[in-house]
Amino acid sequence: MKRYYSFALIFTLICLGLAGWYGWSSTGTLSGTASLLWIVFVLSILEISLSFDNAVVNASVLKEMSDVWQKRFLTWGIAFAVFGMRVVFPLAIVAIAAGIGPIETINLSLNQPAEYERIVSSAHVGIAGFGGAFLAMVGLKFFFDLDKDIHWIGVVEEKLSRFAALPAAEIAILLLVLWGISGLLEPDEALTFLIAGILGLVTFIAVEGINAILELREEAARLQGAVVRSGLGGFLYLNVLDASFSFDGVIGAFALSNNMVVIALGLSIGAMFVRSMTIHLVKQGTLAQYRFLEHGAFWAIIVLGGIMLASAKFHIPETITGLIGAALIGLSLWWSIRHNRNGANAGLNTDGAEQPDA
Numbered sequence: 001m002k003r004y005y006s007f008a009l010i011f012t013l014i015c016l017g018l019a020g021w022y023g024w025s026s027t028g029t030l031s032g033t034a035s036l037l038w039i040v041f042v043l044s045i046l047e048i049s050l051s052f053d054n055a056v057v058n059a060s061v062l063k064e065m066s067d068v069w070q071k072r073f074l075t076w077g078i079a080f081a082v083f084g085m086r087v088v089f090p091l092a093i094v095a096i097a098a099g100i101g102p103i104e105t106i107n108l109s110l111n112q113p114a115e116y117e118r119i120v121s122s123a124h125v126g127i128a129g130f131g132g133a134f135l136a137m138v139g140l141k142f143f144f145d146l147d148k149d150i151h152w153i154g155v156v157e158e159k160l161s162r163f164a165a166l167p168a169a170e171i172a173i174l175l176l177v178l179w180g181i182s183g184l185l186e187p188d189e190a191l192t193f194l195i196a197g198i199l200g201l202v203t204f205i206a207v208e209g210i211n212a213i214l215e216l217r218e219e220a221a222r223l224q225g226a227v228v229r230s231g232l233g234g235f236l237y238l239n240v241l242d243a244s245f246s247f248d249g250v251i252g253a254f255a256l257s258n259n260m261v262v263i264a265l266g267l268s269i270g271a272m273f274v275r276s277m278t279i280h281l282v283k284q285g286t287l288a289q290y291r292f293l294e295h296g297a298f299w300a301i302i303v304l305g306g307i308m309l310a311s312a313k314f315h316i317p318e319t320i321t322g323l324i325g326a327a328l329i330g331l332s333l334w335w336s337i338r339h340n341r342n343g344a345n346a347g348l349n350t351d352g353a354e355q356p357d358a
Contacts, residue, residue, distance in 0.1 A: 004280040007074075008272045015265045016040065022261055039257050040266040046253070046322070047270020051246075053304070053325045055274050056297035057138070058238055059281035065234045070282065073235055074275050080239050081275070085246040086267045090260065093127075094119045109260035117258035120250075125189045126196040128312040133174060133200030136305030138241060140170035141208075142298040152295035152332060174201060177309060184313045193312050207237045246271070291339060296332025300325040 019040045023033035062070055095105040097119050109116040142148075143157055144164040151157040163169050178197040182190040211233030246267070253263040281287060287294050303324050307316050 008276040043266025044269035053300035055277040058278040113258040129193040129196030130200040132308030133197040137204040139302030152292040290336035
C-alpha cells in the first residue's frame, strides 16, 4: 500500500501546508486557518468520492498499457489533471465568458470570488452538455459491444450487447437524449447545450479514432517483427476522460467555497489519490479478481453522464451523484465476491476437499 500512496500522501501534506500558509496570511487567525484547512479536506474527500468509478475505468484502460506509459499517466498526466483542470480550466471559462484577459481573470478570482463563482456557474449548461455527452458515450461504448460475454445485470446487458449489431446505436441514443433535454431549456441555453453535447460526442469519436489509428500502426509494426509497447492513444483517452470527470467536481466545489486557491488545493489532493488508486488497481489485478467491478464502474459513469446532462435543467446535489456511484460500485464488488465464493464452493465436495476433475 505504501508504494502506491506514498506520493499522494506527500502531495497531500504539501497542499495542506500551502493551505495553512494561505489561510494564515489571508485571515490572520487560527480559527480562520482551521476553517480553510477543513474546507480543503472536505473538497478532497468530495473529489475522491465522485471519482472512484473514474479510477476503476482508468485501470481498465491502463492495464493494457506498458509500464512506461503507466508512469507517464501518473506523472505527466497529473500536471494536466491538477494544474490544467483544477486551475486553468475555471480561469479559462471566466476569461472567455467575461471577455477579459488572463491577468484580469486571476485578479477577479482572488479579489472578487463571488463574481468569479457567478461567471463559472453561468457556463454550467455548456459544461453539462460536453462532459455529460462524453461520459455517457464512455459508458454506452462498454455495453454496446458484440464481443462482450461477461454480464452483471444480464437482463439488460445482454440486450445492449445484441443491439451493438446496429451501427452507431449508442450515438443515436445519446443524440435523442440531448434533443429531449434541450427541449426543456430556453432557446439560447438549448442551442448552447446541443452544441456542447455534439462537441463532447465528436471529442469521444476523435479520441477513439486516434487510439484506433495508433493501434493499427503498432500492429503493423509487430507483424514486421518490431517490438512495440506504446500507449499514447490510451494516455490521450484517459486524460480527456479525467477532464470530463473533473467538470462536476469543479462546479460542485463552489457549494463549499468560491476561493480559487482553496478549490484548487482541495480538488488537487483528490485527483492525486484517484491516480494512485488507479495504479493500485492495475498492479494488484483487482479487476481480474472481481469480475463485475468494471461493470459497476461503467454503470456509474452512465449515471454520472445522465446526471450531468440533466443538471442543465435540474439541480442535482453532488452528494446524490457520489452516493449513486458508490452504491453501484459497492454492489458490483459484493456481487463479484459472492460469485468468487460460489465458484470456490462449487469446487469442493461435502468433506471440504477439492473435487477431482471430470
